[in-house]
Amino acid sequence: MSAATPAKRVVVLDYGFGNVRSAERAVARAGAEVEITRDYDRAMNADGLLVPGVGAFASCMAGLREARGEWIVERRLAGGRPVLGVCVGMQILFARGVEHGVETEGLAEWPGTVGPLKADVVPHMGWNTVDAPAGSRLFAGVPSGERFYFVHSYAVHDWEFEATHAAMTAPLVGWTTHGSPFVAAVENGPLWATQFHPEKSGDAGAQLLSNWIGTL
Template sequence: MTTRVAVLDYGSGNLHSACRALEAAGASVVLSADHAELRSCQRLLLPGVGAFAACMEGLRCVGGDELVHAWVDEGRPLLGICVGHQVLFEQGLEHGLEVPGLGILPGTVERMEARRLPHMGWNTVQAPADSTLFHQIADERFYFVHSYAVRRASSDVHAIGRVAWSEHDGDRFVAAVEQGCVSSTQFHPEKSGRVGARLLSSWINQPMG
């Protein structure tokens, strides 16, 4: 049976490229903001591009914050991408403002301290040995576009189950997370070619529960 993946449409994210990538990875995709329609699917993808605060506002406008919390509380598989990954954390610090996130993961999203920003282009990821998301994916490069991240210095990030790291210009940051039913990536798997498709396929085909 084909896995049905819901993509939450709240006005942010590379929605159509994400949908195409999921379909290429073998999923049947539902792009919607309608909660009932989304909840008929087995998995949920949370996209996001741009500013942390704008994404949180967009989420709240469609009740996406409530949907995501309920989804995770029920133990249903969720994948956050880029700012969709960032808003899963406790807060974002942008332009001197502290913006509450969804608080599903511990940690703070802040501006990176690299000399060259944004971090844009292909970079390697160091995944934990017991990673499911990166199963049989090693020494590959993924596509990043961002200036903010959960950095190594975040005191709470070490409480997360499984963390994959990357480094840009001497600044180490969280590249991906796996904690229970929640997975998320700072990079864009939908823009990462064949290796991104393999990662999406791995997530789509992970056993439920």
């Protein structure tokens, strides 16, 4: 009889701006071995890295840089190692964020600007559907019309992507509408991200996390 396949090891990056305990519990329920840490080597060597985020874009970026998180994310992606960003942990992957007229540089893994939601009711807090892209691995097995939990006041409204060579394919982008459409999820090689909180999204969120872990 062959030995059981060891569980994939996921690090939840602890840089001071995320619901790390909720993420830890949800990822563990989805079948991974989970550790909360900001240790550079452990984060680099994990099978998967989850980058949470709650609060202001500028504060999250400052905390990420203080924890050397930008180096961890960039070097993992350069080596094709999976990263999942959640909520503001997704927003900081874009080129910039603008809050109260102040612009802050993001990690620029994707072009685009995070700005205020264009809606009468802000923050966007509660359950909403996501228009998942065709061929999505992130949303595999999730019924159409399923709802996910959002808590945010800022989002990316204009998706900008330009292939730098012919072999490149465009990322898969999921959209949600609150007042106007905004980016709710992205799948781009080893880099996946969600504006909503899968760890707070019940069975649908658990399926997404299981799908991600299955790619590690």
